[in-house]
Amino acid sequence: MIGLDVGSRTAKLVMMDGDEISDHKVINSRHWRELLDIFMKEGKTSSNISDNVPGNVDGAHDGDLICATGYFRKKIPNYCNITEITAAIYGVRHYYPDADVVVDIGGQDTKIIDMRYNSFQLNDKCSAGTGAFLEFIAKYFDIDVEQLGTLHATAKNPAILNQTCGIFALSEMISCMVNEDNIADVVAGMHNSFARRISHMIPECSSVVLIGGVVKNGGIVAALSDILDCEILLPPEPQIVNALGAALYGDSML
Amino acid sequence: MNNFVPLSTLQPRNKLCAWCAIWRDTILARKVDIDRLVVVAGGDCSNALNDGERVSFSGIPTSYFFYPFNGNTAMMKDELHSLCTFLGGLQDKSVFSRIEDIKKQALELDRMRVNDEISAATCFGKLISCSDLQGDVDAFAKSLMEVSCTSQIVEYTSRIALIGLPPIYHDFHDIAASFGLHIVYDELPYEFVRICGNSMDELAENYATYTFSRSLRFRLEFLKKELAMRDIDGVIHYTQHSCHHNLEDDIMRNEIDKPFLTIQGDLPSATPEQVKLRLEAFSEMLRGKGIDRT
Numbered sequence: 001m002i003g004l005d006v007g008s009r010t011a012k013l014v015m016m017d018g019d020e021i022s023d024h025k026v027i028n029s030r031h032w033r034e035l036l037d038i039f040m041k042e043g044k045t046s047s048n049i050s051d052n053v054p055g056n057v058d059g060a061h062d063g064d065l066i067c068a069t070g071y072f073r074k075k076i077p078n079y080c081n082i083t084e085i086t087a088a089i090y091g092v093r094h095y096y097p098d099a100d101v102v103v104d105i106g107g108q109d110t111k112i113i114d115m116r117y118n119s120f121q122l123n124d125k126c127s128a129g130t131g132a133f134l135e136f137i138a139k140y141f142d143i144d145v146e147q148l149g150t151l152h153a154t155a156k157n158p159a160i161l162n163q164t165c166g167i168f169a170l171s172e173m174i175s176c177m178v179n180e181d182n183i184a185d186v187v188a189g190m191h192n193s194f195a196r197r198i199s200h201m202i203p204e205c206s207s208v209v210l211i212g213g214v215v216k217n218g219g220i221v222a223a224l225s226d227i228l229d230c231e232i233l234l235p236p237e238p239q240i241v242n243a244l245g246a247a248l249y250g251d252s253m254l
Numbered sequence: 255m256n257n258f259v260p261l262s263t264l265q266p267r268n269k270l271c272a273w274c275a276i277w278r279d280t281i282l283a284r285k286v287d288i289d290r291l292v293v294v295a296g297g298d299c300s301n302a303l304n305d306g307e308r309v310s311f312s313g314i315p316t317s318y319f320f321y322p323f324n325g326n327t328a329m330m331k332d333e334l335h336s337l338c339t340f341l342g343g344l345q346d347k348s349v350f351s352r353i354e355d356i357k358k359q360a361l362e363l364d365r366m367r368v369n370d371e372i373s374a375a376t377c378f379g380k381l382i383s384c385s386d387l388q389g390d391v392d393a394f395a396k397s398l399m400e401v402s403c404t405s406q407i408v409e410y411t412s413r414i415a416l417i418g419l420p421p422i423y424h425d426f427h428d429i430a431a432s433f434g435l436h437i438v439y440d441e442l443p444y445e446f447v448r449i450c451g452n453s454m455d456e457l458a459e460n461y462a463t464y465t466f467s468r469s470l471r472f473r474l475e476f477l478k479k480e481l482a483m484r485d486i487d488g489v490i491h492y493t494q495h496s497c498h499h500n501l502e503d504d505i506m507r508n509e510i511d512k513p514f515l516t517i518q519g520d521l522p523s524a525t526p527e528q529v530k531l532r533l534e535a536f537s538e539m540l541r542g543k544g545i546d547r548t
Binding site (some may be wrong): 002082083084085086109117118119120121 | 278452507513514516528532534535538539546
């Protein structure tokens with residue numbers, strides 16, 4: 001079974017061998033088709049994606065079945081597809097069956113899923129709590145987005161940022177730079193502001209699982225850990241959890 | 255305006271609720287030909303009073319209608335008489351029973367959709383129009399009759415109550431149905447249908463129970479009875495950007511013991527992809543694709 005999560009920024013493929021991940025890969029979303037090509041060339045799958053049509057579980061197909069999720073899920077040949085919200089639940093349960101809440105910080109939105117009460121919230125009115133915002137900030141500072149977490153770790157006196165809007169938050173950060181604040185302190189302040197924004201959406205709970213590409217940024221994880229009064233759980237590969245969830249869901253449908 | 259706003263391409267000049275801002279800007283731009291404006295300034299939309307006043311400054315005679323928060327029927331009657339006078343007085347008392355008959359017909363449509371005999375979209379279109387009868391009592395009555403003779407077979411996976419405001423997305427009910435969500439209750443339009451009367455006294459007594467104008471406790475008490483009768487699986491709470499109903503969301507969530515999805519709309523359009531994602535995910539959850547803890 002292949003779980004394929006083609007999101008707004010990256011495509012993630014997870015290949016299962018029984019209950020375990022046998023292989024995975026992440027690529028830019030625009031090139032999602034290449035993911036399958038790569039796996040086929042490497043002899044890891046014989047999946048002919050055109051064999052994947054809804055409901056074609058028992059019909060003729062040469063290779064692995066695909067369960068798709070993410071923004072592009074319905075554009076991908078698949079025998080079944082599910083929303084990222086359901087995929088996240090399946091993926092997170094694989095690691096933490098008793099966790100309360102999932103926080104999935106993606107490129108274009110943030111999803112808060114309360115697994116206890118069957119409810120979820122998405123932010124899509126503002127970019128300030130998304131990966132797009134972090135990319136925007138990294139671009140301004142002319143650094144790679146991966147460096148944000150490293151800078152955060154060296155901050156001594158994080159700046160206090162109050163703006164709720166992403167654009168005006170940058171204006172505030174520029175003001176900090178005008179006042180000759182240390183860039184690491186400004187970045188840490190930005191992460192804290194980012195985490196505060198997300199925390200308003202998170203219900204009181206015992207445990208939160210962080211997933212999505214953004215939580216590879218240690219600064220965001222540190223800021224959320226400081227703000228949230230609960231156990232913070234981080235899966236080994238947080239970016240591929242939805243693809244894993246899709247694969248597990250697809251498997252459960254067989 | 256219920257029929258106009260969801261098809262509007264007008265971008266209101268401020269970012270308050272588009273339901274309200276669009277009727278205001280439409281009138282100010284003289285895109286609808288009206289002689290007078292009646293604004294429900296109390297007990298419905300909190301922005302309407304200010305928007306009505308803005309219209310009045312443009313020279314259009316404006317009357318303000320206030321529902322009593324405490325359900326006082328004497329006050330309700332005074333308001334109805336003031337409205338009647340503003341509109342030129344009561345000309346023909348037979349209109350009471352005429353409208354009552356139409357609303358009975360609309361209630362029959364509501365019953366049909368609860369019994370899965372008519373689509374939510376078809377039912378909603380008629381129920382929401384019971385606010386103004388589309389400006390033509392006879393034509394509307396005829397269209398109601400035609401629809402109620404058209405029985406459909408509705409297939410779905412979950413029964414939904416849609417509370418709060420009517421969605422500003424013109425295809426919302428159809429989109430929900432495409433994900434297996436059969437909307438069996440439209441809270442606000444149902445108010446337009448269930449309330450009527452055969453005299454000013456009866457109207458005053460019945461309209462004093464208009465739930466949106468009353469306390470949240472009153473509204474919730476009514477709501478819970480309706481939800482129980484309609485055997486729902488989940489609730490969608492639809493509100494608008496910058497609408498005071500957003501502030502009620504957490505209370506509603508806490509008081510209504512059902513899976514709950516909140517959707518906040520903005521400008522009129524077809525249902526956006528972000529909203530579709532929410533509806534699809536909600537449908538998946540209601541079908542149990544992920545809710546059982548193992």
